[in-house]
Amino acid sequence: MFALQLALSGLAQGAIYALVALSMCVVNRATTVVNFGHGDLVMAGAFVVYLFVVLAGLPFVASAILAVALLFILGVLIELGLIERIKAGPHIGFALMCIAFGYVLRGIARAVWGREVLPMPTVFNLPPVFLGELVITADALVIFAAVGVLLIAFFLLFYRSSAGRVMQALCQSERGAALVGINVRAFHGVMWGVGAALGAVGGVLVAPITLLHPGLGASFLIKGFAAMTLGGFGSFGGAVVGGLVLGVAEQLVGGYVSTKLIDITAYLVIILVLALRPNGLFGRAIAEKV
């Protein structure tokens, strides 16, 4: 019972990690860039939703949609205005650029809110649900539902629609795609937008249950990395499973070993995976496909 309850709570956490990891994966697969500023996009999503809910007084769902749309635009702008312009330089440049814009976002959040710690009013004030002896909060249910719907929509779009097939082709070979007349720049912009928007959903979902502060993104970046690494870098399905596994692992480590270790589970996962299975849990399956 203890283990099951831990696993259940872990899955709810993991769902958010999965979303963040997936959103980082989208950017990575499409543009080969690993976005070290992604945590700050998650933070930005949370802050924007706060703005709309608390300051503009909009309902949560409407605010969430607006926030995600804004972050999509921000993602496109970052790609076209910053990343695309340093294409010619070394790869280190991309990483530094991502860190830089993330830092600017953090600075903006800090300049606007400064010393204030921002509590969001509770959004889903519903009683917890009991499944036998297991308990699950309404917050967790909402997260499950939102992430589930998004994941299904994403995978359908990417693997089943014709637009998705074009995207897949582009991920395989940019040069080929350019020859066939596809606008690679626009594609990169859109994928950055999608990545930022998905990341923002993560921020939107945690906003009601955590305290908002400008440094919020850092831990999501690490969890996203850990989930991605676990799932084999660049694999969408792997990122999702990796996120869920990480969420459950954190709770189990906390429950059975020490709660002090919860915060570093992600780091341990990264180091262990790279030491033992550098291609992630599903590395082999992916290698065979190529």
Place this chain on the structure above:
Amino acid sequence: MRFFLIPLAAAAIPLVANPYTQFMVNLMLVYILVAVGFNLVLGNLGQLAFANTALFGIGAYTGAMLMAHAGWPFWLVIVPAGVAGAAAGFLASVTALRGIRVYYLAIVTLAFGELLRWSYIHGERATGGTDGLAVPRADFFGLALDSETARFYVFLVIVTVLVKALHNLLRSKIGRAIVAIRDNELATASLAIPTGRYIVLAFVLSGFVVGIAGSLFAVLIGRVIPESFGLIELILHFAMVLVGGLGSLFGGVLGAVALTALPEFFRGFPGMYEMFFGGLLIVFLLVQPRGLAALAARWFPALRERYYRER
């Protein structure tokens, strides 16, 4: 010998500085080591390693713990601090050698640094936990380092020696091998250069220099606390190297001096620090990716980075 003119000129600083400006100058000296050490891996070797704050922290904690717990004098802990940093650098290089993918090194070293910080927080008995560890009054071969001026001269000598050694190194077969690996690792091996060995060497040397910087930092601040070695510090290190000039020793010095001093001017504006550093990085990446050093070399060709020496 022209090299030594700069530290010689700097030796006059205490005549015009008050203890505050002197402290800032001492901090600059520490960051010069941080930046030139980091630059060796990031700029010269071209490896995206995020371990620099970890190396810095290991050096600081090693120095502080040896002084506080084992009662060693300052002059005796400098080398162990460097060795501890070098050992951490070695660990990072092992990952770099395995680095099948460009970003793995970055992620692993990031995780490594945060794990270390966690261990500083939880290894209370040795590290003092979040409260940090007080560094006993340092003395350098009997000379008490209790004034900023005394610290300045000791730091100046250490920094001069290390930077000069790196300067020699970069203008030798070793420096060329390291840069060659960055430019084309496969071709480097075709010239009978053992690339793996030089990758390890660059990481180890970088760790050594940054580890020593850590021990100087510990003595300068008088206390080591885990918060000093987090991600914000890492971004400062990145900014120093990039703004100064990736792969340029002189650039590292320039970046360290500029970015230790600049933030002093906009203290107290919330968010300004982050926006300034983020904005600075963006501007340099877009407009001047080779940093201040390249700008300076345009005006003074003598400052261009060379990987050989005439004399």
Place this chain on the structure above:
Amino acid sequence: MKYFLSLLACALATAAVAEDGVTANSIKIGIMGPFTGNASSYSKAEIGLDAYYKWVNDQGGVNGRKIETVLEDYACDSAKGVAAVKKLIYQDKVFMLHGNSCSAVAMAIKPVVVEAGIPWVIAHAANPAISSPPTKNIFHGVPVGKTMGVAMGQFVSSKPGLSRVAVISHTDDWAKSYCGPAKEYLASRNIKPIVEEAFERGQTDATAQTLKIKQANPDFVIACLYEAETAIFLKDAKKFGLNVPVMGTAGTDLENTLKRVGDLDTVANYYVPHMYADNLDGPRLKKYADILKKYYPNESLTAFSLISMGSAMAVVEALKRAGKEPTRDKLITELDKTKDFDTGVLAGHITWSPNDRDGVKEVAVAGFVKGKPTVLKSWGKPL
């Protein structure tokens, strides 16, 4: 240029009065706080402090002199902290220091201030080691963590039949300054925590912690957590049927916690140490909240906001007593004459002497009684 100007200003100042930082019509006080960075929410204490000094000036100042505050930010970073305090002492040449929120940084700063010999009243940082053993020039103006922890421990142990205590805590400096002394106090009464769980800042789920605490079956839980995490823990406790009283810290506000948790039922059993003489929005504190509002209209009021005003009053009193020609030595002597000083803000009175610089030794505890936040003397006994 700036440097030479300050030299010039200094030369002029020295011409007028002997002591640094005092001119014919001003006294310079350096206020260092973490105004930026991840811990900037602590700096609300220094903002409140600055507001109070501004208000003092509008009431006519001290002995005909206006208080000139110099705010220095150190972002809760040790290097910046040392730089800031050196700048205040040697470049701005302030008369005294009043400030500091981060304990670890305060410990780094301490040797610098001791060496300079300049009076320093600690505005907010709670580590008792800053002010004790006493040094010539350092005064603690808020209850130290130990006082707070002892109050927490006393309250917890005043619950009849108490034997099993569980602890859930962040692993940072701030949390330790509360939980550490509370545990020490309980240990002195032979009560050892049956289980200690870590719950880090930013985590959004406390399932593992709550379940483990519940399995240990405690009578009381001590929670050294920030507001958001406190709310998460209280919600999880209710969810998993952990129905025991919870002792929190002064960093959480009862009303805010109620707002975050959403229903009274979940917080009905939550208690916090209370440093103030009244509820934050109570009538006795209204005057001070209004002072803050007047000089910082956009600043929201939190549990940190008014905490340093008490020591500011003590400083103003001592400065008045130090007379027309204040020197640092005179000020230190006068500060040491502060006895049982009722600030009207803090629950405890301030008493300093050369042998004891831990100025505030009493803290109350507050909890919900019949749905209203109420200050309590001990378990079940309102003040």
Place this chain on the structure above:
Amino acid sequence: MLELHDVSVSFAGLQALRNVSLSARGGEVRALIGPNGAGKTTLFNAITGYVPLSAGRIALDGKAIDGLSPHQIAARGVRRTFQNGGLFPELTALENVLAGLHSRIEASFTGILFGSRSARAAERAALARARELLKSLGVAHLADQPVKSMSGGQQRTIEIVRAVAAEPPLLLLDEPAVGLAPPLRAQLVELIRRLAGEMGIAVLLIEHAVDLVMAAADAVAVFNGGVKIAEGPPAAMRADPVVLEAYLGHG
């Protein structure tokens, strides 16, 4: 001096080279020709240790070198150029050539760090040698230019200078004439002949241009589909029906 016995290389089940035997001798230029994908560059990569063999043996002066890593093989006196350019773009021509002299510079680590007299002397000697090489091959004026700012032909030349700097007994040139204007091609032929003739280097040359092969090579090995299909003097190869078939069949 270089002997390949039945060398095979395969990538993920695909055979790139099958049972190739080949040799190279000092003072001789041997050209490898064949259509794209015939396995010529793979053969170079196999000799220099960049790809593992799936079967066969490679020996240099009678000692096996297969299984060694690229830098170890290079240390035994094998140098190569790369089809897509193997220079260090950020470095100058002089620094590139100095990198080629790496193993010739006898200086200890501490000597280098502290700038000892002997370390400086070793570096100085290498510098003089690099300058002399650049001069003797007619590119002294490029010495201080960063390689990335040079034309394709200049880069090819610098890469050859760098490859021969340490006087290797065996040199592998991978399409050195790509992108060269006709007068430069003539110079290149002359250079290759000098390397073999004057310095006694064994040269393996991958080249598509028939005229260049005819002018430079002493012998020609023809590859197709990972197999060596013919070998002999240039003139004979030109007339060989098997060779013509391989080329025309693809042409």
